[in-house]
Amino acid sequence: MTHEAGIPLGIKFKLLSDTPQDSAAQVVGDVVVGDYRDLDTLRDFARGCDVITFDHEHVPTEHLRALEADGIPVRPGPDALVHAQDKGVMRARLDAIGVPCPRHRIVSDPADVAAFAAEGDGFPVVLKTVRGGYDGKGVWVVDSVAEAEDPFRAGVPVLAEEKVDYVRELAANVVRSPHGQAVAYPVVESQQVGGVCDTVIAPAPDLDEALALKAEEMALSIAKELGVVGHLAVELFQTRDGRILVNELAMRPHNSGHWTQDGAITSQFANHVRAVLDLPLGDPRPRAPWTVMVNVLGGDYPDMYSAYLHCMARDPQLKIHMYGKDVKPGRKVGHVNTYGDDLDDVLERARHAAGYLRGTITE
Amino acid sequence: MTHEAGIPLGIKFKLLSDTPQDSAAQVVGDVVVGDYRDLDTLRDFARGCDVITFDHEHVPTEHLRALEADGIPVRPGPDALVHAQDKGVMRARLDAIGVPCPRHRIVSDPADVAAFAAEGDGFPVVLKTVRGGYDGKGVWVVDSVAEAEDPFRAGVPVLAEEKVDYVRELAANVVRSPHGQAVAYPVVESQQVGGVCDTVIAPAPDLDEALALKAEEMALSIAKELGVVGHLAVELFQTRDGRILVNELAMRPHNSGHWTQDGAITSQFANHVRAVLDLPLGDPRPRAPWTVMVNVLGGDYPDMYSAYLHCMARDPQLKIHMYGKDVKPGRKVGHVNTYGDDLDDVLERARHAAGYLRGTITE
Incomplete structure (x- = not known):
């Protein structure tokens, strides 16, 4: 999805992929298959790259430091990324800068x-x-x-x-560039099922304006204090007594920001690329009053094709995003976005499509 | 741009490209470099493809017939495509079906x-x-x-x-699928400079509603009568005496439809892919009251990078689409899209960005 967002910007990607079947490896032209845990592999790969970024946080911190020492810009850099890699380091740092946590x-x-x-x-x-x-x-x-x-x-x-007594989960997504420009997307509501993100509603319905502003400011402040470059997702608990507490940090385009592909002027993927390359950032504002993202999980049937046809025919406004993955029960294989003026309608359309694709709705 | 639109749909492309430097070859994973005028090259390439489509009309008609005879679906097929390849055939056919021409x-x-x-x-x-x-x-x-x-x-x-005495040029873009579904984008105004498309305004300002409807119906009727599958652009003259006459036909995503990438619910590229694969078509309606596309032509300076930075910083809502081409004076190297409620503002922003990128505006 980052490659997709990079195409109009004229950005060329080289991809280090675990396997040739990985989603990104199916669509990027220049693919190296290798193990991101192996420093020699990383060094060979990094040669000739202008900058390195990630779609997960699992590259060992010390390897990133080695690449930086070799003169390869790594964005976000290891000093920032360690806070998304190590929850102990993250909690200690958020405490130190006064960010409320459980x-x-x-x-x-x-x-x-x-x-x-x-x-x-x-x-x-x-x-x-x-x-x-x-x-x-x-x-x-x-x-x-x-x-x-x-x-x-x-x-x-x-x-x-x-165990926080929360009324719901929110996410504050921001993007920060090396020259210090930053943008904040509207705070969203994130609904989890079994610990996995299921539905994101943008903006979070009925969220007190002051609390929304506080969450955006908190995310911008974390990005700045931690020296984040690129996309930062701050997952939050909204407590029953009206506070917000930081649950997790992610330093890459994040599931809670997938709605921006069809719902924001500039998607999280485009802004992540723009930040990593130190280009001016794009407008993060929403294009519609409501946008809903629902993840498509694999169901019992490996072939989604007829469901895919049905969903497109039923809702010509539906935006489907498939990842090219083999369907396995419970695996995230794609997501759908819907947008419009009426939240109930937008929610129903997204949930119906995702449910139909998974096979839990058959009418 | 078709590859970009295919990624979320989970569509995998194999590309036959003249050179490894072609725009599409820079971003598609599976690229064969070869000559589209050579039947053996086409046959080798086509093996294993589910369907063949094009981003230009120059593949010889007889080669397309040979591929069809080999059992490879070609969309649009040669019997349709010949009308976009041969202006004599096109005029004779439009006469026969009663479509007004010069x-x-x-x-x-x-x-x-x-x-x-x-x-x-x-x-x-x-x-x-x-x-x-x-x-x-x-x-x-x-x-x-x-x-x-x-x-x-x-x-x-x-x-x-x-030589038609026209007040302006219009374009009616439609997409038709093998099962006969068709959608029509709003009719746009297309402004040419030196025979090259410069600016497209969607929808065409001050266009009489009945005339717009007539143009859409004419394009849908041509698509049906000619058996077009995929995108059809019908370039039109609006005459001083209030008629519309067909200028040219193109059977592929077309410059007059580039505005749909950021201005329509479903882009021409996504709908072309959906049609070619006989998937249900997406909603062609606009997302904003006005969308403007201006082509970016090469200027005197081969390096557009600082202009690119300037344009992004000046207008965070600007949508830039670069083609990865070397800059040569007068060459189409990209386009910009802007959208919004105020046509004057939307036009000014697109023209400023395209002019700045070309180097004809320096403030």
Whole structure:
């Protein structure tokens, strides 16, 4: 999707891909298949690149430092990216700059989890491995000390967090360039199902204007303080008592920003590319009163073709984005965007299409 | 741009390109470099393709028939495409189905041109080689029999046409699928400079509603009668006495439809792909009251980079589309789209950006 956004800008990509079947490898011309965890592979790949960016956060921080030492600009750079790679580093830094987070601390073992619970309102407690989590993986909600053993088995430090009493999840997406220009997209509501993003509504309905502004300012301030270059998604909890707390950070185009492809003047992908290349940023404002994104997950049927035809025929305004992935149950294989003046209609159209593609709606 | 539009649809392209430097070859993954005039090259290329389509009309008609005989779907097919390849065939067919055209006939030599002039209002007369013309090439406006010799030197039949007294040029863009679904984009005004499209305004300002409807119906009818599959651009003259006459046909995404990338719910490129694959077509309606496209031509400076920065910084809403071509004076190297509520503002922004990129505006 970043390549797609780069085409009109005249930007040429070279892609380091795990396999030739990866979504990006299917559409980019210049593809190197290799392991991003191997420094020699990274060094060979980086030769001749003007700048390196990412569509995930898993490239080891020390390898990024090595590339920087070789004179290759890495954006976002390792000093910023480490906050999206390591939840322990992220929490410590957000504390230091005064950004509100759930109560948290690194815990050493199940007994320490019990102590952490006792320091607050007791169980449940959320446990996260500080590295390697994604889409609910690496996250446990535990109700007792007996349940708190699994997270420690990975040999990675474990972060304990209070289970926040939130009314909903929000996301504040911002983009920042090396010369310090920054833009903020409207704050969205993000609805999760089973720890996986399901629906994003832009802008977040019934969000108090002051709270929306506070969330945007918080995201812009985090981008600045952490030296982020490119897209920063700040996932937030809106608490029952009207506060916002930072849940997670992502430093790349993010699922909570996919609505911008069809709903904003400039998409998150275009602005990420513009930021990474230090080009002036594009207007982040919405083009329609409401835009809704719903993820398309794989269902029981590997062939979505007839569903795809049905959805296009049913709703000629529907924007389908497929990733070229094999369909497996529960796997994110695409998303749909809808937009318009009437939120109920926009939501119904997106949910129907995503449900039909997955096979959970058949009429 | 068709590849770009195919990415979200999950469509994979294989490209036959004249050179590795062609715009499309820079962004498509699977590229074969070869000569589209060579049947063996076409046959080798076509093996394994589900369907073949084009971004120009120059593949020889007989080669397309050979591919069809091999069982490869060609869309638009040769029986339709020949009307965009051969202006003589096109005129004869439009006459037969009652579509209004400028007065015309095939002429055999300069004396015959004089006879053609005398049959109507005299000189000037427009002469066109029936094949091979593009962007004003292969077209002569002659004021006397002495000027009428050049067109006959190519050894290609020459079509004479009256010089139409038009107030402006319009274009009606439609898309038709194999199962007979068709959509019509709003009729646009197309402003030419030196025979090359300069500015497109969507929709055409102050166009009588009945005339707009007539133009759309005419384009839909041509698409149906000629069996077009994919995008059809019908270039029209609006005459001083309130008629519309067909100037040219193009059967592919067309410069007069580039505004749809940012100005319509579904772009001409996405709908062309959907038609070629017999997928249901997308909504062709505009997203903004006014959209303006201005072509970016090469100027005296080969490096557009600082102009590109300036334009993005001056207008964060500007949509730039660059083709990755080397800059040569007068060469189409990209286009810009702007949209909004106020036509004067939208026009000014597009013209300023295109002029600045070309180097004709420096403030």
